[in-house]
Amino acid sequence: MFGQKMQAIVLAAGKSSRFQTGKSKLVETICGQEMILFSTNLFSILNIPTTVVLGYQKEQIQEIINKKHGGAVNFIQQQEQHGTGHAVACTQKKWDKEHILIMNGDMPLVTKDIIMDLYKKHIEQDAVISFVTSCYTGSNHSYGRVVEDGKTIEIIEAKEFHGQQTEACTINAGIYLIKKEFLQDSINEIEKSKVTKEFYLTDLVKIASDQELTICTVNAPFDQIRGINNLQELWAAEQVKRAELIKHWMEKGVRFGIAHTVHLDLDIEVGQGSNIGCAVHINKGTRIGKNCIIEQNSIIENSILENEVTVYPNSIINDAYISSGASIGPFAYIRENTIVKEQAQVGNFVEVKNTILGSHSKAKHLSYLGNTTIGKNTNIGAGTITCNFNGVSKNKTIIEDNVFIGSNNTIVAPVIIKEDSFTAAGSTITENVPKQALAICRTRQINKENYGPKLKKRYQEENNHKESFVAAEKVKETSNTELL
Amino acid sequence: MFGQKMQAIVLAAGKSSRFQTGKSKLVETICGQEMILFSTNLFSILNIPTTVVLGYQKEQIQEIINKKHGGAVNFIQQQEQHGTGHAVACTQKKWDKEHILIMNGDMPLVTKDIIMDLYKKHIEQDAVISFVTSCYTGSNHSYGRVVEDGKTIEIIEAKEFHGQQTEACTINAGIYLIKKEFLQDSINEIEKSKVTKEFYLTDLVKIASDQELTICTVNAPFDQIRGINNLQELWAAEQVKRAELIKHWMEKGVRFGIAHTVHLDLDIEVGQGSNIGCAVHINKGTRIGKNCIIEQNSIIENSILENEVTVYPNSIINDAYISSGASIGPFAYIRENTIVKEQAQVGNFVEVKNTILGSHSKAKHLSYLGNTTIGKNTNIGAGTITCNFNGVSKNKTIIEDNVFIGSNNTIVAPVIIKEDSFTAAGSTITENVPKQALAICRTRQINKENYGPKLKKRYQEENNHKESFVAAEKVKETSNTELL
């Protein structure tokens, strides 16, 4: 509906110099989404055709936008940055709607309601220019001030302002809706600032005011129109967004531990009755079912957890699929292309990658499972390592149903261990194991009687001998290792 | 003392529909204690005989109460829920004291002082009905409002209120003390609300006021009378309780890292001079001695730590006993029925279960110890696995004093390794080891000269051969694994 009469210009060419990170702030993420996408998404939802003005690090920003919107957003390049007025002027050839909506690209918390209110009032009052304001009660800021005297209205940019900085005031948020006609007539009337040598888009307000044209303002809560100019403001914005997300999921029946230590991305889902522990991170692409328990300090990214899954503390799950009733951790590391089937258990100090663990199977202690397919009801002993890499290539291990892998086994791929078989503790399995067989690969134990004290004596003698060298060696070591 | 003249009714039949979790809010825990127990404990401490009105999920709630109070609490079932007035009417046959104290079951932060104040004022003023009020300055709430005009007083439930929601006001907390006589006379005078079809207990205030009977109110801080109607309020209440607990232990000489990231349950103790790191969880049943150090992100539940115990970061201790001077972690997982004796050390990536680790013994790296008894001064080498499970049953390992278990040993239970013995690195120990013996179970090493490059070449050839299949296989895999 908006798309008929309105088009949007997003200003995204600036240098982010106050970020001090050496990269554009617009590629920094807030709850897992790059800052620039908050504005392009908003306009996409409202069906407003959008043009983004790029400058600094334009390739990175353009790539992010195209990946999300698949070419539906237009770009204009602002070769040199001479202020907001100049940036908008650069887009002139793209103006083809009755009203031009202009917004800074660094305002990730702006809501649909603000844009809709602005549009509604702008149309109702038949204004030539409308803009969003907010009340600011803190001290010291870099927003333009809205100065009104009943008859005239203008915006004075922070760098041009000479009054009392600490006073509460009405600020200019940085969202404007302007009649194309007026914009065309006036954009070239903006004069270069003597202070900053920039052209301020905000001068259009004074120009309209001087001509006694209709100007309209819409007030919005400061939290929604925060502009992000440094890392502290980025942090504040992410705090606001995070709190919103947690409130959202609480209302859907998700319980949180110490909620202010939890991180949620935007693109996630958590089912009713689930319980999210302290310091948990749920990152984008994650779908968690009902009545799951995710305990303290676990991190889940781009993974699906069905219902009633338990993730014990300090577990990491990336790009994996965990089926109903399965349990993971504590201290488990589940990596890409892992499927843990119903009721299966992955325990502590276990890493799993490119692996399917069949239903009701268990790998509970100190194991590495890679490129492995494991059937049902199979038990992987503590300390089991699948050797999927021979220095050149990766190979597969297949372990079928009802197998019992003894502790501390080394399983050298490619290998197949057939159903109902056993492997003896401490074995290195290099050959296929037939169905129902016991595979064993170890020698007989020898007890050398009374050898213990001899061994101890020998080690002590060696040690005494060695110690005479130690002082010299220590000096050498220290200088070699360049340590602290 | 109260028990002579007063009995309590706890209203706990409601549906908790705003929790959205699919279960009664009264079974949710706050600092490790189920919500319903906060009221029953309070009355138990004050020696007030208590009746709980149950309805939704009555079995679960009753079980929790009985487990705690061992049958000392009475229950009444409210078959259908028709409001607080109806709930109290259901308990009529239980009224046998002069005054009836009625409280909602979802008020976990109510203090003894509030109840004692209410009782004192009620008796002093010889009131027929007394109730607790509070000042509320936030916007939007679901409390009943206390409306007074100097002569009359009444409580208007939120759903019946048509005034300005956002105004500060005096609210009804949900705690009433009523003369039995008045209650008997008036309970049936309450009329069904036209709005909600419920009988409001709060109508008794208007009934008393209309009869010009003495009504008495006691004001309490809002934080103490919070009612918990959704997960956000539950979270807020737990925050309040957690802060109280941390303050309590700080005053006892316990230092906390980033205190607002720490979780404490109610039923714990921490000794003077102990230091609790950031994000630590100390869960119920835990007793920590003096001068212990519990580092970042450790979780301790139902365990005893004597004095001067150090727990390094990211350790989990459940149902265990850690003796003085012992150290645990980092990244250790101590499980049920573990005893770590004086000065013993459990190190990183070590899991211990059903095991005794003798004094001054060490298991420092990448080990699993289960169903094992270890003597004094014994050293368990890195990578040691005790194989306590053969697929059918669990068996015991005994390792006596002064034993040296070599690295990467696999110890197959049942087995006894006698004092002063050694086992060689890489051994699988299946037979008992005599005192002072050296047990060894491995073959001789063979060095195949110049075999390295051949091996590499073979692997590369195999790999090239394999790669021709890869494209096709990839497609197959993806569709098979149903991954994201």
Added chain:
Amino acid sequence: MFGQKMQAIVLAAGKSSRFQTGKSKLVETICGQEMILFSTNLFSILNIPTTVVLGYQKEQIQEIINKKHGGAVNFIQQQEQHGTGHAVACTQKKWDKEHILIMNGDMPLVTKDIIMDLYKKHIEQDAVISFVTSCYTGSNHSYGRVVEDGKTIEIIEAKEFHGQQTEACTINAGIYLIKKEFLQDSINEIEKSKVTKEFYLTDLVKIASDQELTICTVNAPFDQIRGINNLQELWAAEQVKRAELIKHWMEKGVRFGIAHTVHLDLDIEVGQGSNIGCAVHINKGTRIGKNCIIEQNSIIENSILENEVTVYPNSIINDAYISSGASIGPFAYIRENTIVKEQAQVGNFVEVKNTILGSHSKAKHLSYLGNTTIGKNTNIGAGTITCNFNGVSKNKTIIEDNVFIGSNNTIVAPVIIKEDSFTAAGSTITENVPKQALAICRTRQINKENYGPKLKKRYQEENNHKESFVAAEKVKETSNTELL
């Protein structure tokens, strides 16, 4: 400059009884620095000669100061503690400058500016005594109150104050600048308090006021003059300091996750463009380069990380050197004297100590590397354990360039594995491996056909037999283990 005319006395003799920790509060750290050093550092930076008055636990405090200032600070012992007036009197023989600056030792947040302001005003107004005040708006505190009536001024200590505790008031911070002459004349005029039997230094203000001498006050923000009298105040002070540090590094281009869960020490550096995750601890002596990523819950102490280092979640790095482009973790434990060279990778559940890992080498899974030197492009298989300890002494392992260590190897030091060699999976390496050789140490695998079901049957029979003993045994066990 100050050193010409001014000397400082730090009062550090008190008992810290309200800390309840059994040790002096002055040895407690705030962001990694002992509390007493905040005042001595401040005066050291300002070049003010300093005398510290010691009493309770004087040895510990003196040691901390000497370690930092190498003998540049003087000490006076106050044998018994009779109040601040008495403490200052004890230092009389050390007075050799025109003005004596006196400060409590428990004020870690005092800034240079406060001291400079105090000095400037004191000199300008030619005051005999000047002191720092602050506005306090909270209820209940233990500060002295500044009471003025236009003509006279005095400080009334909290224990002597009988007015309304909860009123906002001007408090005495505990920093005084006094002309030596006046101090000499008046110090013995202070009378013992009837309430506490102490001599209050603050009485000097009344003495000066009564003589109509010039008294000067300087107001400072409360956050900067907080005195630390209990663990809650210590916590508050550390919060203030921590927030300052995070703000400082944000301004330098460092991004933080959930900033209020991060701990930073004072003595650290973090390079521009680096990203610090939630709950990370960066402890003293750490230098982190540019564009590093330190993920959630990692702890880094006294270590150097060059540029573009990635530390995955839950890793601990102590006393180590990590070179550019290297990656660590998740769940890695890097210990003292470790050097990880360029682009090398240490993975999950890996412990490294006294070890050099060469550039582009990898040790990615479940390994322990101790006293080991590893060359370039070498791959350490999953589950590899270096056995550097034989029960008596530690020995070295050398693994050269381009080596492939197979999975689950046990490498018994002292041993040298030469370049381009391979070791077979599951081997125990006890002898040197020549260049390009394949070392293997395992027997042939035997598959006992159809042995699986027999084994299972045997275990089941054994188990049935055992179960008849279980009940009795359980009782015995419980009483033996003295568990909860």
